[in-house]
Amino acid sequence: MKVLITGGAGFIGSNFVHYWRKNHPQDEIVVLDKLTYAGNLENLVQVKDQIQFIKGDICDEATVEQAMANVDTVVHFAAESHVDRSILEPDAFIKTNVLGTHVLLKAVLKHKVKRFHHVSTDEVFGSIALGSKEKWTETSPYNPRSPYSASKAASDHLVRAYFHTYGLPATISNCANNIGPYMFPEKLIPLAITNLLEGKKVPIYKPGNQVREWLYVEDHCSGIEAVLQKGRAGETYFIGPNNPELTNLEVIQKVLVLMKAGDNMIEYVKDRPGHDQKYALDHSKITQELGWRPKFGLDEALRLTVEWYRRNEDWWRRVKSGEYQKYYQQQYG
Numbered sequence: 001m002k003v004l005i006t007g008g009a010g011f012i013g014s015n016f017v018h019y020w021r022k023n024h025p026q027d028e029i030v031v032l033d034k035l036t037y038a039g040n041l042e043n044l045v046q047v048k049d050q051i052q053f054i055k056g057d058i059c060d061e062a063t064v065e066q067a068m069a070n071v072d073t074v075v076h077f078a079a080e081s082h083v084d085r086s087i088l089e090p091d092a093f094i095k096t097n098v099l100g101t102h103v104l105l106k107a108v109l110k111h112k113v114k115r116f117h118h119v120s121t122d123e124v125f126g127s128i129a130l131g132s133k134e135k136w137t138e139t140s141p142y143n144p145r146s147p148y149s150a151s152k153a154a155s156d157h158l159v160r161a162y163f164h165t166y167g168l169p170a171t172i173s174n175c176a177n178n179i180g181p182y183m184f185p186e187k188l189i190p191l192a193i194t195n196l197l198e199g200k201k202v203p204i205y206k207p208g209n210q211v212r213e214w215l216y217v218e219d220h221c222s223g224i225e226a227v228l229q230k231g232r233a234g235e236t237y238f239i240g241p242n243n244p245e246l247t248n249l250e251v252i253q254k255v256l257v258l259m260k261a262g263d264n265m266i267e268y269v270k271d272r273p274g275h276d277q278k279y280a281l282d283h284s285k286i287t288q289e290l291g292w293r294p295k296f297g298l299d300e301a302l303r304l305t306v307e308w309y310r311r312n313e314d315w316w317r318r319v320k321s322g323e324y325q326k327y328y329q330q331q332y333g
């Protein structure tokens with residue numbers, strides 16, 4: 001089987017490339033990635049001779065045409081993915097996440113690709129009130145509230161439209177917050193770990209009581225694998241952890257303990273505009289229908305993530321130089 005992985009040089013995409021190489025060594029892998037600030041060929045260095053890498057933009061029809069040749073399956077990760085950047089500069093989010101997905105869908109249809117898997121997010125469903133026990137299901141209404149989540153919602157709608165209108169064999173997964181190796185240190189957990197390793201404080205958006213669900217990235221990869229192998233075309237599956245509900249502050253306190261740092265290393269900073277309070281997924285459909293369940297609990301996921309950043313200081317120090325400095329200044333002052 002020939003698998004095209006878009007965004008395969010980013011955080012989750014590169015973890016998926018490694019996962020697929022290990023578990024499906026007979027498959028041919030093509031990675032299409034624009035190498036934006038979030039894309040990094042160092043993430044693929046161990047497999048560089050075993051995959052085909054195409055540097056290119058999913059918005060560019062000619063490049064996508066070339067990448068799609070003889071492909072059986074597309075796993076679509078490529079996106080602008082950071083909410084705070086979408087608030088500062090939304091244009092790239094609309095272009096890549098909406099138009100780029102549309103360019104891919106047209107090519108998938110033309111090349112009669114057997115499966116298009118679209119990687120999406122829980123954020124498309126909006127925000128749950130703190131204290132509420134509500135959990136979203138795959139049929140919950142969409143209510144995106146940031147330019148990022150609105151662009152992902154639009155892409156989900158396009159994928160479903162192509163399934164219903166043209167019979168394009170598509171599946172969608174909406175996943176919770178991931179953590180693990182190769183995560184760009186603009187997101188809360190790797191930002192916290194790398195700041196602490198640099199002796200800097202962890203910025204928590206006031207008041208720190210927002211709730212996220214944290215999934216180890218390898219579990220996300222195995223969830224997508226289950227959908228590719230056993231999921232039905234036209235269906236959507238949630239992928240999420242089985243962890244107790246924790247606020248951002250409580251999760252950061254776990255990181256502080258792992259890194260032997262005190263609460264004095266927390267710095268409360270101004271809140272994100274339109275900050276979604278809480279996400280919570282009911283992922284019983286993928287468990288019941290496909291037999292998937294997460295393998296990693298939160299404590300193990302955090303421990304493995306902290307260990308990875310400790311061992312890979314060269315990686316994150318390089319990532320935190322250059323363009324990152326400009327963004328950090330703009331975001332945190």
Ligand code: NAD
Pocket residue numbers: 006007008009010011012013032033034035036037038039040056057058059076077078079080081082096100119120121122152174175176177178179184
């Ligand atoms: P990331 O920002 O780390 O990586 C995105 C990758 O896409 C980068 O390699 C980048 O170079 C590439 N890319 C961006 N624009 C492109 C374009 N126009 N053409 C080709 N490549 C382009 O993102 P991530 O955190 O790995 O997220 C991957 C996917 O998973 C996204 O679709 C995101 O919405 C979704 N998702 C992420 C999370 C999470 O916690 N990070 C959770 C749920 C869903």
Ligand code: DAU
Pocket residue numbers: 081082083084120121122123175176177178186187188189191203204205206208210211212248272279
């Ligand atoms: O839920 C899935 C989503 O998770 C993905 O679709 C996105 O691509 C991914 O970026 C992530 O979005 P979040 O906004 O939830 O992740 P982030 O790490 O940016 O923030 C997590 C929580 O921590 C959120 O409540 C905001 C807060 N936060 C974040 C940063 C960067 C802080 O308190 N301080 C910070 O400096």
